[in-house]
Amino acid sequence: xxxxxxxxxxxxxxxxxxxxxxxxxxxxxxxxxxxxxxxxxxxxxxxxxxxxxxxxxxxxxxxxxxxxxxxxxxxxxxxxxxxxxxxxxxxxxxxxxxxxxxxxxxxxxxxxxxxxxxxxxxxxxxxxxxxxxxxxxxxxxxxxxxxxxxxxxxxxxxxxxxxxxxxxxxxxxxxxxxxxxxxxxxxxxxxxxxxxxxxxxxxxxxxxxxxxxxxxxxxxxxxxxxxxxxxxxxxxxxxxxxxxxxxxxxxxxxxxxxxxxx
Numbered sequence: 001x002x003x004x005x006x007x008x009x010x011x012x013x014x015x016x017x018x019x020x021x022x023x024x025x026x027x028x029x030x031x032x033x034x035x036x037x038x039x040x041x042x043x044x045x046x047x048x049x050x051x052x053x054x055x056x057x058x059x060x061x062x063x064x065x066x067x068x069x070x071x072x073x074x075x076x077x078x079x080x081x082x083x084x085x086x087x088x089x090x091x092x093x094x095x096x097x098x099x100x101x102x103x104x105x106x107x108x109x110x111x112x113x114x115x116x117x118x119x120x121x122x123x124x125x126x127x128x129x130x131x132x133x134x135x136x137x138x139x140x141x142x143x144x145x146x147x148x149x150x151x152x153x154x155x156x157x158x159x160x161x162x163x164x165x166x167x168x169x170x171x172x173x174x175x176x177x178x179x180x181x182x183x184x185x186x187x188x189x190x191x192x193x194x195x196x197x198x199x200x201x202x203x204x205x206x207x208x209x210x211x212x213x214x215x216x217x218x219x220x221x222x223x224x225x226x227x228x229x230x231x232x233x234x235x236x237x238x239x240x241x242x243x244x245x246x247x248x249x250x251x252x253x254x255x256x257x258x259x260x261x262x
Contacts, residue, residue, distance in 0.1 A: 046065065119162070127226055137227070142182055143221075143260065145223065150193050153193055155192050157190055161187065161188060169181060170228075176191040179194055180214075195217045197209060200215060210227050211229075235252070237255065
């Protein structure tokens with residue numbers, strides 16, 4: 001029977017399947033935890049239905065679904081604008097080719113000795129202390145996407161993350177307190193960094209430029225942000241351009257650690 005010809009696999013078919021699976025995996029990682037994940041799953045279902053109808057030679061419904069997929073391409077580019085930007089940043093990242101980041105992307109090959117764990121407890125502890133004194137702070141934790149394009153706007157550093165160091169940087173009379181700091185692999189790699197500000201009108205008016213900058217950088221990259229409000233002393237955790245709610249210190253630490261492992 002002709003429709004069983006697809007069972008005659010070649011080595012190129014295997015490579016094709018592996019590459020498609022890897023692409024779908026990366027796309028899933030980009031949209032995981034966002035509203036776009038539901039759209040992504042819907043697209044996969046429609047695409048699978050399209051291929052199934054083609055395989056079963058159901059020409060009418062196959063042409064209808066195929067036409068929808070072709071016309072919907074432009075709409076998908078608009079819907080996944082932020083995710084496409086993150087994907088291209090990841091591919092073009094200056095750090096992507098490094099050994100450390102290759103193992104970080106392919107977790108099944110990752111070795112524990114390669115990665116340096118970020119001291120999340122020290123970061124959150126510093127935010128809490130700064131919150132009690134209403135000291136404004138903006139902390140960016142780099143993940144997979146390179147932050148070189150924003151690091152160049154500030155001062156290069158190479159300081160190990162500790163709670164006293166973080167508090168001293170954002171001390172009001174410190175020359176380094178203005179702007180954001182970038183943390184990579186438990187080291188502060190840049191201070192006084194200028195971040196892109198989000199123009200999202202859905203951000204509540206009570207949030208100022210620090211919060212808008214945090215939303216802006218997490219829209220463009222997969223970085224994580226912690227913001228301490230200078231007015232209220234409250235701590236905000238921002239990921240993928242959205243505020244992530246938490247109830248207590250332990251929950252915040254757990255969320256950040258989980259996000260850093262992805």
